[in-house]
Amino acid sequence: MATPDTVILLPKRTRPCTHDGARVSCENCSVRLNSVCAALDDNEIAALERIAQPVCFAAKETLFLEGEDAEAAYTVTRGAILLYRIFDDGRRQVVGFQLPGDFIAIDADKHHGYSADAITPVTLCRFPRKEFTALLAKKPNLLQRLYDTAEKELSEARDHLMALGQRSAREKLAWFLVHLRRRSARLDAASDTVALPMSRQEIADYLGLTIETVSRTLTALARDKVIAIVPNGVKVTDVKKIERLAAA
Amino acid sequence: MATPDTVILLPKRTRPCTHDGARVSCENCSVRLNSVCAALDDNEIAALERIAQPVCFAAKETLFLEGEDAEAAYTVTRGAILLYRIFDDGRRQVVGFQLPGDFIAIDADKHHGYSADAITPVTLCRFPRKEFTALLAKKPNLLQRLYDTAEKELSEARDHLMALGQRSAREKLAWFLVHLRRRSARLDAASDTVALPMSRQEIADYLGLTIETVSRTLTALARDKVIAIVPNGVKVTDVKKIERLAAA
DNA sequence: CGTGGCTTTGAGGGAGGTCAAGCGCCGTGG
DNA sequence: CCACGGCGCTTGACCTCCCTCAAAGCCACG
Numbered sequence: 001m002a003t004p005d006t007v008i009l010l011p012k013r014t015r016p017c018t019h020d021g022a023r024v025s026c027e028n029c030s031v032r033l034n035s036v037c038a039a040l041d042d043n044e045i046a047a048l049e050r051i052a053q054p055v056c057f058a059a060k061e062t063l064f065l066e067g068e069d070a071e072a073a074y075t076v077t078r079g080a081i082l083l084y085r086i087f088d089d090g091r092r093q094v095v096g097f098q099l100p101g102d103f104i105a106i107d108a109d110k111h112h113g114y115s116a117d118a119i120t121p122v123t124l125c126r127f128p129r130k131e132f133t134a135l136l137a138k139k140p141n142l143l144q145r146l147y148d149t150a151e152k153e154l155s156e157a158r159d160h161l162m163a164l165g166q167r168s169a170r171e172k173l174a175w176f177l178v179h180l181r182r183r184s185a186r187l188d189a190a191s192d193t194v195a196l197p198m199s200r201q202e203i204a205d206y207l208g209l210t211i212e213t214v215s216r217t218l219t220a221l222a223r224d225k226v227i228a229i230v231p232n233g234v235k236v237t238d239v240k241k242i243e244r245l246a247a248a
Numbered sequence: 249m250a251t252p253d254t255v256i257l258l259p260k261r262t263r264p265c266t267h268d269g270a271r272v273s274c275e276n277c278s279v280r281l282n283s284v285c286a287a288l289d290d291n292e293i294a295a296l297e298r299i300a301q302p303v304c305f306a307a308k309e310t311l312f313l314e315g316e317d318a319e320a321a322y323t324v325t326r327g328a329i330l331l332y333r334i335f336d337d338g339r340r341q342v343v344g345f346q347l348p349g350d351f352i353a354i355d356a357d358k359h360h361g362y363s364a365d366a367i368t369p370v371t372l373c374r375f376p377r378k379e380f381t382a383l384l385a386k387k388p389n390l391l392q393r394l395y396d397t398a399e400k401e402l403s404e405a406r407d408h409l410m411a412l413g414q415r416s417a418r419e420k421l422a423w424f425l426v427h428l429r430r431r432s433a434r435l436d437a438a439s440d441t442v443a444l445p446m447s448r449q450e451i452a453d454y455l456g457l458t459i460e461t462v463s464r465t466l467t468a469l470a471r472d473k474v475i476a477i478v479p480n481g482v483k484v485t486d487v488k489k490i491e492r493l494a495a496a
Numbered sequence: 497c498g499t500g501g502c503t504t505t506g507a508g509g510g511a512g513g514t515c516a517a518g519c520g521c522c523g524t525g526g
Numbered sequence: 527c528c529a530c531g532g533c534g535c536t537t538g539a540c541c542t543c544c545c546t547c548a549a550a551g552c553c554a555c556g
Binding site: 085087088089091092093095105107108113114136137140143144146147148150151152153154155157158160161162164165166205206207208247248 | 333335336337339340341343353355356361362384385388391392394395396398399400401402403405406408409410412413414453454455456495496
């Protein structure tokens with residue numbers, strides 16, 4: 001459903017990058033300041049660096065499925081990842097898009113609470129569970145930092161709930177774009193052009209809409225000169241207006 | 249909107265219970281095994297007990313508002329609490345119902361991420377922030393436990409997202425009742441009767457529906473002999489069917 | 497016994513879903 | 527080089543589920 005059928009059957013194992021064997025260098029890490037690693041001292045960083053492995057996935061590859069044993073935690077360093085859950089009947093709810101700097105945690109029950117697909121080619125910093133858990137026990141600071149991250153995610157989940165429960169299609173799209181714009185601004189320089197690596201279907205499943213409604217609504221926003229649709233993204237032409245729509 | 253206008257103006261301070269001055273006794277605590285306190289050793293419990301204060305609120309009282317300084321964390325020991333966020337224009341999204349055993353945490357940024365009203369008369373176990381944070385720094389076990397709780401809440405938030413994004417009104421209500429039934433089963437003995445301390449409006453704002461749709465849908469479920477509507481709750485008469493509806 | 501809050505019920509309308517067709521882009525192969 | 531096919535996106539027509547507006551029922555409380 002979400003992925004071509006052949007993909008499901010292949011054993012999906014984590015794979016090292018082509019520039020393999022290389023150790024992770026936190027010092028040069030591009031997401032250092034946006035990730036869970038910010039606010040760790042040199043000692044802690046060094047300890048993390050020792051257990052970290054760089055890994056890559058091609059676009060559309062599945063990193064893991066909901067319910068699987070969580071073998072590792074990750075920090076995304078490049079690309080975009082889709083987090084989702086599916087019903088038996090195929091309905092899918094996208095619960096998040098992970099961008100560079102975002103963390104993928106290990107649940108208390110040691111099983112993934114959602115599935116994850118690479119949207120674009122991605123690279124991640126992989127922390128094997130055993131080592132990571134051991135480190136966590138020794139470094140309360142890291143645990144604290146992880147806890148803060150979880151709280152932040154909870155807050156974002158509640159924003160998402162607001163959007164799904166209370167907003168109209170137009171407001172949902174406006175909120176989505178504003179939200180994404182802010183997140184990418186933290187990474188690159190702020191820009192009026194928001195990249196949309198995900199498909200219309202993925203946006204629809206994120207917002208609880210159909211693909212047709214997403215398409216129609218984006219077209220309508222473009223007609224009203226709030227945005228302009230560009231290849232692989234949109235350009236926000238009326239920031240005031242879209243933010244008013246998004247905030248409601 | 250959510251509360252009578254006079255309530256907004258009153259300074260809402262935490263108030264001790266009528267049976268005041270009493271220290272908290274964790275040993276006799278009714279929610280001991282369902283709360284964040286489970287899985288703590290005697291030492292840790294004793295330390296928590298030392299900083300805990302019993303507090304009470306009457307029905308409809310506001311515990312705190314979104315954005316306020318978080319002065320304390322809480323464990324609910326009796327009653328039901330409504331967690332919600334509101335838009336400027338009055339729309340409200342209920343993000344959760346806290347029942348005995350549930351924890352109300354302090355965010356990383358030290359401000360409440362949502363507002364909280366007592367639905368029924370409630371009693372809580374209050375942990376002042378300063379002392380609680382200090383204790384957290386000394387007891388990594390407690391922090392770990394809190395982190396697990398946060399992860400569990402995240403998972404529940406994602407269930408909630410599934411419901412809001414993908415389910416029909418009928419499925420939403422079925423899911424809500426099944427969910428609530430499970431939670432109350434953890435507290436009392438399992439029972440076919442699910443107590444609904446919250447109003448129809450609160451259910452509606454939780455599920456992203458209107459009060460009329462909630463009412464109509466419950467009536468329809470009763471007509472179809474899936475449930476029976478009883479004072480302050482519903483009786484589940486066809487467990488199989490409601491669970492099939494809820495899971496979808 | 498009246499008043500007000502909460503809930504139910506009814507009638508009608510509209511936002512968004514469903515079904516279906518058409519478009520544009522790109523990779524493939526003749 | 528262009529025809530073809532596939533995929534993702536857009537657009538249109540229609541319909542349904544849920545929202546809106548309105549009124550009446552129910553129950554607790556003064």
